Structures are given as structure tokens and as C-alpha cells.
Amino acid sequence: MSANFVENLELGMEKLHKIGAFLTVKEGDRVNTMTISWGNIGFEWRRPIFTALVRKSRYTFDLIEKAESFTVSVPVNNNLKKELGFCGSKSGRDFDKFKECNLELVPSKAVETPIIGGEDMIHYECKIVYKQAMDPSLLDKKIQEECYGDDDYHTLYYGEIVECYRS
Amino acid sequence: MSANFVENLELGMEKLHKIGAFLTVKEGDRVNTMTISWGNIGFEWRRPIFTALVRKSRYTFDLIEKAESFTVSVPVNNNLKKELGFCGSKSGRDFDKFKECNLELVPSKAVETPIIGGEDMIHYECKIVYKQAMDPSLLDKKIQEECYGDDDYHTLYYGEIVECYRS
Numbered sequence A, B: 001m002s003a004n005f006v007e008n009l010e011l012g013m014e015k016l017h018k019i020g021a022f023l024t025v026k027e028g029d030r031v032n033t034m035t036i037s038w039g040n041i042g043f044e045w046r047r048p049i050f051t052a053l054v055r056k057s058r059y060t061f062d063l064i065e066k067a068e069s070f071t072v073s074v075p076v077n078n079n080l081k082k083e084l085g086f087c088g089s090k091s092g093r094d095f096d097k098f099k100e101c102n103l104e105l106v107p108s109k110a111v112e113t114p115i116i117g118g119e120d121m122i123h124y125e126c127k128i129v130y131k132q133a134m135d136p137s138l139l140d141k142k143i144q145e146e147c148y149g150d151d152d153y154h155t156l157y158y159g160e161i162v163e164c165y166r167s
Helices: A003-019 A059-064 A081-089 A097-101 A141-147 B003-019 B059-064 B081-089 B097-101 B141-147
Strands: A021-027 A030-036 A039-044 A047-055 A069-075 A121-133 A154-166 B021-027 B030-036 B039-044 B047-055 B069-075 B121-133 B154-166
Touching: A003 A021, A003 A039, A003 A069, A003 A121, A003 A154, A003 B003, A003 B039, A021 A059, A021 A081, A030 A047, A030 A059, A030 A081, A030 A097, A039 B003, A039 B047, A047 A059, A047 A069, A047 A121, A047 B039, A069 A154, A081 A097, B003 B021, B003 B039, B003 B069, B003 B121, B003 B154, B021 B059, B021 B081, B030 B047, B030 B059, B030 B081, B030 B097, B047 B059, B047 B069, B047 B121, B069 B154, B081 B097
Parallel strands: none
Antiparallel strands: A021 A030, A021 A069, A039 A047, A039 B039, A047 A154, A069 A121, A121 A154, B021 B030, B021 B069, B039 B047, B047 B154, B069 B121, B121 B154
């Protein structure tokens, strides 16, 4: 792994939490993106891994359950605030988010799911290598109350980061 | 979260992978530490989270299954290479690793499990908020072969990072 790769990993993680990011998934002919501000990055199974969380109620869940990849695009200079707002509050069942937000899909280098085009963004291209639905019985009670009052639990998707770069 | 907290988080993550770290767990009167080089860091459930992986065969597994906290201590300048080697290859069932390696246990600021004393280390104090045993049927076949030929799967422990600092 190059120093650049690691630097981008870290910058992306910091900005993901502060600014948010586009989690994009392509499955067959369907593509959707949603806004995330949670997620984690690390090294396991001898690979750099991005872990994304998707609630079962989401349109993205329908896609990612069948998909082999996802991408995460982080606008590090926060120039897509309005677009992140739209993609985090509207569903891909009701809107073509790319059209509504004028977002461009750009082919990825290594996976089938495209990235979101734009200047000065960090992109993670991830191949899904593991996933697991959360087991509520093992979760801290306070977090259950704070985050899952509606029982809409997340599934965790572990993606091997096969490419990480800044556009 | 202060800028310092985030800076330490990121430095620790980078060094964890390159150098390794001590994963320490206290349960009742028993304390043990083991060497890790995997793990990931991020933000989920509105909290900074450290995810540690422990195989079921480990002595640490016996402790962490009943514990409420763990700590991770990363020697960022790689001055404890021999000690990391010992703690990664010997079992706490056979050795008092602290005595053998002359490692000092220092009380944590916020959790029951102590940290490993020493100069220039990044410490994560973590309160366990979620855990889940891996489900082999959902894992990539190549990773299964590479990492789990012996069926000794990991359990993932998600710790809320309640303190993160450099000693």
C-alpha cells in the first residue's frame, strides 16, 4: 500500500464523519446513492476494509444485498452539501437522485459500481467480502434506544478497499 | 471531539497496522494482553468506535466475553517490538506476560481495564457496546481459505472509544 493510499484513507475517514459521503451501489441495471456519515475503516483479513451500515428499510438495502461492490465518495471540501442533504432524505424508490442532483456517475477503476464524479473527492472502491445483519440482543441498551427505537436495524457490509484515490 | 482526539485516532490506526498494538482486557481479577495488527476505527451509533477481532481459541477470548471494556495501546515509535512479539506468540494461559515482558499496567482514565504503560504510545480506552461472532457462511471464500483454514473464527468486539490520548 502506498503512502498516498493510506493518506487518502485517513483523510476520507475524517471527512466522512464531519461532512458525509455518497454510498453508491449498482446491482444489475439499478444504481442508487445514499448519504452516510457513519462507517469505519481499518485492516482485517490482511486487507484494508471499509465497513458501511445500511438499514433494512432503505432502497439501497435491496441493491446492496445482491451487489458485489459499493463505492464511497467523500467531497472533502464540502462543496456538495445540498446534494448530500437530498440524497440523505429522499429515497431512490421515489427519485432518480443522479438526475435530481445533477450528479455524474463515473466508471470505477476496479469494481462494477461507479463513483460519483466531482472535483476534490476521495473515492473508495470496495468489493464486498463479508456482511452481517446486526443482532439487537448483543447491543448496548442505550444505543438501542437512541438509534433503533423503530427496530430498523443495520446490516454491516465489509468491503475490501481495492482502490482509494482523490479526484 | 477535539482535534487532538481525532489526530490520535488516526495516528493510532496507521501505526496499529504497521507496528501492532497491545489489546488488553481485564475481567474480575484476571488481566491479559495480546498483540493485534488488525482492527478498525470509525464513527457509528453517533460514537467513535474501535472494532477488535479475537479468535475463539485465545485466552483473551475467555476474558473479553465477560468483560465490559478493553484498551488498545499502540507504541507509535516501535520501541516495544520484542514485547509485541512475545505477546503475539505466547498465551496468557501459560505466561504472566506483564512479568515476562516487564510491562507495566497503568490505571485507565475511564474504564476498568488498564492500559500498558510506556512513553510515546497512543491509548484507546473502549467500553464494549456491541459484539458479534463471525458467520462463516457470509464470508468471502478466499478469505476463508487464507485466514480460517482451522475454523478458528473471530468474534468482533465494538468498543466505544471513551478516551484516546498519547502518553
